[in-house]
Amino acid sequence: MTTERAYHHGDLRRALLTAALDAIAQEGPDALSLRDLARRAGVSHAAPAHHFKDRTGLLTAVAAEGYALFADALAEAPDLRERGVAYVRFAARHPAHFQVMFRPELHRTDDTALLTAKARATDELRAGVDDLTDAARGEDARLAGIAAWSLAHGFATLLLTGNLDGPADGKDPAELFRSVAGFLFRPPTTPGSS
Incomplete structure (x- = not known):
């Protein structure tokens, strides 16, 4: 079910960035993790790594x-x-x-x-x-x-x-x-x- 939801985002990269911005606004950049980001975006825990490689790649984006x-x-x-x-x-x-x-x-x-x-x-x-x-x-x-x-x-x-x-x-x-x-x-x- 999680994998199916991951492919229905339309623009998964944008959805992940939006979820990251929300998390950063609430808790600061130091608290951001890819696992939490995946949970917030409703995707598999591997989805953020697919788009950004790692946390540093996400914050660079x-x-x-x-x-x-x-x-x-x-x-x-x-x-x-x-x-x-x-x-x-x-x-x-x-x-x-x-x-x-x-x-x-x-x-x-x-x-x-x-x-x-x-x-x-x-x-x-x-x-x-x-x-x-x-x-x-x-x-x-x-x-x-x-x-x-x-x-x-x-x-x-x-x-x-x-x-x-x-x-x-x-x-x-x-x-x-x-x-x-x-x-x-x-x-x-x-x-x-x-």
């Missing part, structure tokens, strides 16, 4: 999918601050992907699909910094990129771990991030101006 979705979200943002907003929204909408993407010890860092998706996301993040004026970016674009990434990633992480519940006071996280970013990424003032 989750990370690659996450980076692809992340790159798409960033590409829609018109400037650096809105890329930060897209970053925060992505984390809030895709917490399981987010938990896996930035933990390279969980996946195969040399996987082609992962490297391609990650490169697209990195290019989108860099494009936001490249769009800054020289005065706003400072002398070192790389450091400006690290500062912007640190702000967005730190904010998203604080949001996902519930650490902004009190300070956010029910405010929309995207709007709150815009305000926070505004404190740090203001156009420089010229001497003598107020």
Whole structure:
């Protein structure tokens, strides 16, 4: 009966990824096992290994999918601050992907699909910094990129771990991030101006 159910999923790979994302969202990536995943998806215990080989392969697929979705979200943002907003929204909408993407010890860092998706996301993040004026970016674009990434990633992480519940006071996280970013990424003032 289990074998019969396994062939009626339509897209078994997608069903397994969805079950994995649900499990990660509930219990974190460290608790994920292929046996539990098979149970959640209602398939034989061998089905996940057929599609992903092992747990690392599954988490690599989750990370690659996450980076692809992340790159798409960033590409829609018109400037650096809105890329930060897209970053925060992505984390809030895709917490399981987010938990896996930035933990390279969980996946195969040399996987082609992962490297391609990650490169697209990195290019989108860099494009936001490249769009800054020289005065706003400072002398070192790389450091400006690290500062912007640190702000967005730190904010998203604080949001996902519930650490902004009190300070956010029910405010929309995207709007709150815009305000926070505004404190740090203001156009420089010229001497003598107020």
